[in-house]
Amino acid sequence: MAEGKKYETPKLDELEKGAWPSFVKEIKAAAQKSPMAAALLGQLEQSYNEKIGHWKHGGIVGVVGYGGGVIGRYSDLGDKYPEVAHFHTIRINHPAGWFYTTEALRGLCDIWEEHGSGLTNMHGSTGDIIFLGTTTDQLEKVFSKLTALGFDLGGSGSDVRTPSCCNGMARCEWACYDTMKVCYNLTMAFQDEIHRPAFPYKFKMKMAGCPNDCVAAIARADLSIIGTWKDEIQQDDELIKKFADEGLDIQRQIVSRCPTRCMDWDGKKLTINNENCVKCMFCINSMPRALAPGKERGAMVLLGAKAPIVQGAQLSSVLIPFIDLEDEESWNDLKQLLENIWEVWCEEGKNRERVGEFALRVGFGNFLEAIGLEPTPEMVAYPRDNPYVFYQTAKKE
Amino acid sequence: MERRTDIGPPHYTKFLPPVIQKNYGKWKYHEGVRPGVMVHVAESGDKLYTIRAASPRLLSVQKIRQYCDLADKYCDGYLRFTSRNNVEFLTTKEENIEPLIAELEALGHPVGGVGRSISNIVHTQGWVHCHSAATDASGIVKSVMDDLIDYFTGKKEVPGKLRIALACCLNMCGAVHCSDIAILGIHRRPPKVMANLSQMCEIPNVVAACPTAAIRPAKVDGKDTVEIIEEQCMYCANCFSVCPALPMADAELDGVSIWVGGKVSNARSQPMFSKLAVPYLPNNPPRWPEVVQTVRKIVEIWVEHAEPDERMGEMIQRIGWPRFFRLAGIQFSKEHIDDYRYAALSLKRTAQLHQS
Ligand code: SF4
Numbered sequence: 001m002a003e004g005k006k007y008e009t010p011k012l013d014e015l016e017k018g019a020w021p022s023f024v025k026e027i028k029a030a031a032q033k034s035p036m037a038a039a040l041l042g043q044l045e046q047s048y049n050e051k052i053g054h055w056k057h058g059g060i061v062g063v064v065g066y067g068g069g070v071i072g073r074y075s076d077l078g079d080k081y082p083e084v085a086h087f088h089t090i091r092i093n094h095p096a097g098w099f100y101t102t103e104a105l106r107g108l109c110d111i112w113e114e115h116g117s118g119l120t121n122m123h124g125s126t127g128d129i130i131f132l133g134t135t136t137d138q139l140e141k142v143f144s145k146l147t148a149l150g151f152d153l154g155g156s157g158s159d160v161r162t163p164s165c166c167n168g169m170a171r172c173e174w175a176c177y178d179t180m181k182v183c184y185n186l187t188m189a190f191q192d193e194i195h196r197p198a199f200p201y202k203f204k205m206k207m208a209g210c211p212n213d214c215v216a217a218i219a220r221a222d223l224s225i226i227g228t229w230k231d232e233i234q235q236d237d238e239l240i241k242k243f244a245d246e247g248l249d250i251q252r253q254i255v256s257r258c259p260t261r262c263m264d265w266d267g268k269k270l271t272i273n274n275e276n277c278v279k280c281m282f283c284i285n286s287m288p289r290a291l292a293p294g295k296e297r298g299a300m301v302l303l304g305a306k307a308p309i310v311q312g313a314q315l316s317s318v319l320i321p322f323i324d325l326e327d328e329e330s331w332n333d334l335k336q337l338l339e340n341i342w343e344v345w346c347e348e349g350k351n352r353e354r355v356g357e358f359a360l361r362v363g364f365g366n367f368l369e370a371i372g373l374e375p376t377p378e379m380v381a382y383p384r385d386n387p388y389v390f391y392q393t394a395k396k397e
Numbered sequence: 398m399e400r401r402t403d404i405g406p407p408h409y410t411k412f413l414p415p416v417i418q419k420n421y422g423k424w425k426y427h428e429g430v431r432p433g434v435m436v437h438v439a440e441s442g443d444k445l446y447t448i449r450a451a452s453p454r455l456l457s458v459q460k461i462r463q464y465c466d467l468a469d470k471y472c473d474g475y476l477r478f479t480s481r482n483n484v485e486f487l488t489t490k491e492e493n494i495e496p497l498i499a500e501l502e503a504l505g506h507p508v509g510g511v512g513r514s515i516s517n518i519v520h521t522q523g524w525v526h527c528h529s530a531a532t533d534a535s536g537i538v539k540s541v542m543d544d545l546i547d548y549f550t551g552k553k554e555v556p557g558k559l560r561i562a563l564a565c566c567l568n569m570c571g572a573v574h575c576s577d578i579a580i581l582g583i584h585r586r587p588p589k590v591m592a593n594l595s596q597m598c599e600i601p602n603v604v605a606a607c608p609t610a611a612i613r614p615a616k617v618d619g620k621d622t623v624e625i626i627e628e629q630c631m632y633c634a635n636c637f638s639v640c641p642a643l644p645m646a647d648a649e650l651d652g653v654s655i656w657v658g659g660k661v662s663n664a665r666s667q668p669m670f671s672k673l674a675v676p677y678l679p680n681n682p683p684r685w686p687e688v689v690q691t692v693r694k695i696v697e698i699w700v701e702h703a704e705p706d707e708r709m710g711e712m713i714q715r716i717g718w719p720r721f722f723r724l725a726g727i728q729f730s731k732e733h734i735d736d737y738r739y740a741a742l743s744l745k746r747t748a749q750l751h752q753s
Pocket residue numbers: 166167168172173174175176208209210211212213214215
């Protein structure tokens with residue numbers, strides 16, 4: 001491709017300075033080859049001058065047979081910057097854990113250099129590889145080359161969004177279940193739901209291997225799967241003593257800050273009352289190696305997190321306190337649960353109502369009944385403190 | 398060639414370095430080696446070194462190829478990216494660490510962000526690529542991280558982890574609502590109703606989109622349209638997401654708010670939402686000095702007052718919000734008091750008070 005038109009960008013040039021890597025340098029690098037990237041610089045400089053964005057909502061664009069994966073984007077200054085008049089985003093389902101070979105990455109780069117702006121996000125907020133900016137006529141070409149390379153599109157719109165996970169067992173001793181396997185298997189099990197939007201709104205899934213939750217599952221995913229354990233914290237008294245000998249004030253820094261105060265330190269030995277431990281990871285993070293999650297490991301399934309739009313932000317709350325996820329049966333239970341949730345939500349959810357908002361609107365108890373789960377005390381912070389109860393008995397009479 | 402669909406992503410095992418394949422699920426512990434570098438040790442005794450480098454997230458294919466060159470040279474062709482958009486180089490060879498770091502730094506990608514440090518800012522598209530943005534994302538992130546670079550590289554020590562996130566509108570792509578410091582783009586005027594609204598949007602959908610019932614059907618010059626009850630609008634832009642004929646952006650009134658004390662980890666305290674610290678700062682490109690200074694001030698308060706491994710929200714709970722506002726020099730205002738759905742829960746309903 002020819003070099004694009006050059007724009008003066010004094011404001012953006014300012015952001016080439018400084019120690020942090022510069023996104024402006026990236027756009028300029030791409031602009032060496034891509035007239036689209038060159039025009040993006042021009043439009044962005046105008047935004048910096050005017051303090052306002054210049055992108056418009058998309059009409060529906062995509063590849064044949066898919067309803068998601070491409071987000072239409074148009075400039076409202078298309079006459080001035082014709083190269084970015086159409087500037088669509090392609091979301092590509094990333095490999096679980098975001099591991100790559102250079103061979104695969106180079107393959108992606110070659111496709112995108114030929115058929116788009118040469119600009120990417122590694123990665124988008126949901127986890128996808130993002131190809132930023134191309135025209136409608138390039139979409140099928142990109143798609144066929146992607147699939148030849150073994151990649152596929154991710155989710156967008158009112159569908160299952162691309163599931164993502166922490167690197168779990170690949171590189172973390174704290175992983176309580178195989179996050180990458182669960183992520184991959186869920187992704188493969190629900191390809192249709194990812195590619196063809198048919199829900200009231202988006203549905204995100206994230207898997208974290210332990211309660212440290214490095215992928216923000218509890219804040220960002222409609223379905224959050226977070227690793228935990230049932231038995232005792234594994235402790236190595238020799239190594240604990242070594243921490244103390246090296247100057248860690250175990251009483252003050254660890255024991256007195258345990259959220260359930262379930263630890264004792266007599267100056268020599270640490271005793272944990274595991275029955276009261278809530279598996280928060282704090283002591284384990286603070287004394288790695290000396291303490292470790294227990295051996296009876298699995299995960300907790302939570303539901304409903306979302307950002308503010310529409311009715312306000314929510315964190316996920318407990319649906320299944322403990323699930324093994326290693327055996328076939330619990331895996332099938334999880335898939336069945338998801339299908340039950342989607343069925344109820346698709347039937348009764350309002351347009352743009354996330355499942356967490358829906359569950360609260362109809363009442364969490366009613367929601368549980370509809371998806372076939374028994375209520376348990378693990379699901380609440382505390383039982384209700386208001387007496388306006390919809391007693392079932394009275395209704396039936 | 399037959400058109401392939403629904404093949405899903407490549408299986409992750411294809412992309413795992415041999416040392417990971419061999420020790421999958423059998424890691425014993427990890428520890429810091431130097432800022433930005435950690436070693437994972439497996440039960441087998443195998444060691445895996447991770448070198449984490451800063452990335453602007455917005456990457457050209459040229460830069461990705463340069464990453465690949467380094468990974469080929471030092472890491473047998475394997476690399477990964479993190480949930481906070483850093484790039485990580487994985488190697489079993491300790492002797493590769495120093496030359497790799499030197500090359501990364503020469504490329505303009507400082508190494509850091511591991512353990513007790515301030516890592517990359519999770520952020521969104523902004524004016525680079527989103528229709529909804531009330532501010533730019535990349536420009537603020539660049540400016541803030543230029544300023545906080547010593548906390549990333551480990552030149553300056555911090556008491557624990559501090560997570561910063563930025564979203565350029567209330568859609569909040571990214572977990573900004575649960576971050577130690579959240580930078581949030583905001584609109585501050587009601588949507589304008591464009592004359593052609595009824596041709597572009599279904600009026601009942603538009604009316605239903607508003608969480609505060611600030612939109613009602615109306616007739617103007619005999620044409621169906623909507624009107625906005627301006628006092629009832631809290632500028633969420635949900636109506637604009639549903640209907641492009643209701644633009645929100647405003648060059649002078651848009652800007653940034655700053656939120657503090659959220660977290661997603663369950664360690665010690667439960668996950669928490671971020672709370673409003675500064676209701677409004679202006680958009681001041683290219684470097685947003687007001688935002689940079691405010692974030693720095695809040696970081697410095699935390700560095701000075703937090704106990705080891707204490708998160709921002711935990712520290713503020715301990716010292717109290719009045720003291721936080723005093724230390725930060727932020728004027729407490731009407732905007733700080735919630736008036737939405739769960740407002741009552743945020744009021745102080747006890748005589749336990751931090752008196753000064
Ligand atoms: S969430 Fe837990 S298991 Fe996963 S990477 Fe983070 S600390 Fe490790």
